[in-house]
Amino acid sequence: MSTTTTTPTDPAEGTNPGTAGFDHYLAEEGLNADGTPVVERQQDEEEGAGRGRSNAEAARRRVELREAQAERDTLRQQVEGLRRAEVERLASSQLAQPGDLFTVAQVQLADLLDDEGRVDPEAVEKAVTGLLATRPGLRLTSPRPGGGVPSHGLGYRRPIAPGAPTWSDVVAGSRD
Numbered sequence: 001m002s003t004t005t006t007t008p009t010d011p012a013e014g015t016n017p018g019t020a021g022f023d024h025y026l027a028e029e030g031l032n033a034d035g036t037p038v039v040e041r042q043q044d045e046e047e048g049a050g051r052g053r054s055n056a057e058a059a060r061r062r063v064e065l066r067e068a069q070a071e072r073d074t075l076r077q078q079v080e081g082l083r084r085a086e087v088e089r090l091a092s093s094q095l096a097q098p099g100d101l102f103t104v105a106q107v108q109l110a111d112l113l114d115d116e117g118r119v120d121p122e123a124v125e126k127a128v129t130g131l132l133a134t135r136p137g138l139r140l141t142s143p144r145p146g147g148g149v150p151s152h153g154l155g156y157r158r159p160i161a162p163g164a165p166t167w168s169d170v171v172a173g174s175r176d
Contacts, residue, residue, distance in 0.1 A: 080109065083119055087112050090124045094132065096140045104138065105131040 087109065088098035101107050107127045114120040132139055 083113065084109055086119045087124050090119070090121055091128050092140070094128050094140055095138055097138065100135075100138050101127055101131060104135060107131075 084102070087101065091098040091101050095101065101124075102109070105127060112120060112123045112127060114123075
């Protein structure tokens, strides 16, 4: 059985007419045009695909890492907000504006936490006491009934003299 091979004569088809016999020889020997074995080239392609998979895996892991870091940062901010709210809640029993502990006294939140990261009520008390020692005007004052006006909301402050006109008498008299 004989096989005939046709060699292209057009260089645009990928083979030089002068090297057609040599290309045929390389194909019979299992070699590529550059002289490397065909099997080796297949292995290189498989390794390249493996590298492509490992690069894709590494890229996916980097994306997951960035997402985890962003979530961690968000959660860290939420926990810090909750800690700050707890400190302000504890300070509100003595300070008119509990946020003054951070703004006026320049206390750092980390200074008010225990070793496990929880708000330490004793440290908050100590910080509030220190602030009030230097700035007593920041103390919470008990509000007066009636919004601060002494006579409002307290009812009658002195008894009405017998026979004195009352508001009911005045209103009734204006109708007559």
